[in-house]
Amino acid sequence: MNEQDLKKARIDMCSLIELPRISERSGSLTPIQNSKEIPFDIKRVFYLYDIPGGVTRGGHAHKECHQLLVAASGAFDIKVSDGESEKVYRLDRPYFGLHIPPGVWAEELGFSSGSICLVLTSHEFDESDYWRDYGEYLKFKKER
Template sequence: MDKNLFLQNESSIFNIKELGDERGALTVIESMNNIPFDIKRVFYIYGTASGIRRGFHAHHKTRQVLISVAGKCKVHLDNTKRKKEVELDSPTKALILEPNDWHEMYDFSPDCVLLVLASELYQAEDYIRNYDKFLEVYSV
């Protein structure tokens, strides 16, 4: 595990070690080991129809890790200093989202299951759902 993942304030991609043998593959996710925070909430997105975009928000404090455990999707990231697109297409590829990442997920394959690990419990006030408000909060 790259210990710098614990200190970053910009999104990054990292690989989760794959274990296994002739019986199949296995990956392990552990708080504060290969995930750079204590995991307080887990959810997954699936059954997203073609052409639908999801997300459209940032956070005040929640960090997240996104992993496409089946299928694939793309993620648009914007932290006011850079915009980039990331494709999640492997259960061993993980994307860390920092609170200052406005994110939108799209181009879901029909079989996509996007696992999300969050550093905080759900709190509506942690979400920034208006892009202009996001720019106010994170533009310097």
């Protein structure tokens, strides 16, 4: 994304996506395919687990990378911010994911015991793609 598009990124650009699910007596399955169920091709997958109570994860925004977060097990909240507005989403079903586009700050918190946060991303890891300091993020968003 170019700088102007990043500055225009808003929390209403985040979206809850209902993923397909196939349920049988033997269990359930949720397939996720590139650019079909989600609005990007997947380049990286990781998951967070064994998260102690009261801990907040994330606390950053991306410059290029899209993310889809899924509560593969348990539940947690995702607080998103664009520097002007905030919203909290509760993820508690493994067939719903929150799409977070570049330019939106996100923090994961309120993890239930045994939670697993599955993260699918549009880019491989690159430290230069992150804003990790909220003050620097706000400064960038307010520059004209």
